[in-house]
Amino acid sequence: MRMFAYVYMSTSEETVMTTTDLEDAVAAAGEAAAENTVPQKEKMVLIAASGDLDKAWPVMILATTGAAYGMDVTVFFTFWGLGILKRPDAGITGDDWRQKMMSVFKKGSPDGLQLSTMNFGGIGAKLMKDLADDKKVASVQELLELAQGMGVKLWPCQMTMDLMGLTIDDMIPGLDQPAGAGSAISLMKEASISLFI
Amino acid sequence: MADKVVDARGLQCPMPVIKVAQGINEITSGQTLEVIATDNGALSDIPAWSKDMGHSLKEQFSQEGEHHFIIEKS
Numbered sequence: 622m623r624m625f626a627y628v629y630m631s632t633s634e635e636t637v638m639t640t641t642d643l644e645d646a647v648a649a650a651g652e653a654a655a656e657n658t659v660p661q662k663e664k665m666v667l668i669a670a671s672g673d674l675d676k677a678w679p680v681m682i683l684a685t686t687g688a689a690y691g692m693d694v695t696v697f698f699t700f701w702g703l704g705i706l707k708r709p710d711a712g713i714t715g716d717d718w719r720q721k722m723m724s725v726f727k728k729g730s731p732d733g734l735q736l737s738t739m740n741f742g743g744i745g746a747k748l749m750k751d752l753a754d755d756k757k758v759a760s761v762q763e764l765l766e767l768a769q770g771m772g773v774k775l776w777p778c779q780m781t782m783d784l785m786g787l788t789i790d791d792m793i794p795g796l797d798q799p800a801g802a803g804s805a806i807s808l809m810k811e812a813s814i815s816l817f818i
Numbered sequence: 819m820a821d822k823v824v825d826a827r828g829l830q831c832p833m834p835v836i837k838v839a840q841g842i843n844e845i846t847s848g849q850t851l852e853v854i855a856t857d858n859g860a861l862s863d864i865p866a867w868s869k870d871m872g873h874s875l876k877e878q879f880s881q882e883g884e885h886h887f888i889i890e891k892s
Binding site: 682683685686688689690691756757758759767771 | 828829830831832833835836838839840867870871
């Protein structure tokens with residue numbers, strides 16, 4: 622309102638102001654008001670670089686909690702972190718024998734993650750998941766679905782996908798377009814919370 | 819009596835906070851939300867969330883291992 626009053630006063634005092642100037646000023650004031658009424662959401666960026674269950678879990682806990690805080694949350698999955706997003710039935714992936722070998726030894730999938738220590742060939746991970754189930758701790762799989770429902774953006778890293786021979790069809794549905802380090806930096810420059818996990 | 823009740827009993831971090839955030843979206847400004855949780859982490863998490871989101875925590879008490887929070891939506 623103050624802006625409009627100012628425009629009005631200046632036109633009455635300075636007769637040199639044309640109708641076009643006035644229209645421009647009114648449009649600018651309108652834009653400024655529109656910017657003020659739509660508050661920019663705070664941003665949170667998480668880099669999920671590990672496919673270990675004990676890292677993927679806190680990533681998804683923080684992502685969903687950030688969304689509960691009304692933040693605009695993006696999780697960027699890179700290197701072994703991509704495994705979190707692999708479809709359980711992706712099977713052997715890639716064209717190169719090295720990619721194929723990696724996909725055999727590092728299966729991934731939200732439900733198939735292993736512990737970084739005390740894994741004991743998968744027994745440790747199984748015990749941890751059973752324990753979490755008993756204690757009603759939401760699983761990585763559940764948190765991932767919850768995060769998607771809350772509007773958390775899940776970005777697979779394009780370069781790691783190419784390196785490992787993964788295509789978007791090898792990944793769980795509902796992901797955002799694969800992106801690179803530039804997009805991650807661009808977001809982190811504006812984010813109030815950025816974490817590498 | 820609160821306008822809406824969220825039962826987060828038995829749920830662990832981060833679920834109580836997420837349930838509260840979902841519950842607050844279903845009431846209007848000035849209405850109240852009661853949250854019942856058994857997670858001891860909620861004792862600090864829910865007041866922190868309410869403060870940061872600008873809602874006021876009207877009442878908080880614990881009885882028989884259950885924590886009650888009454889939040890008024892801003």
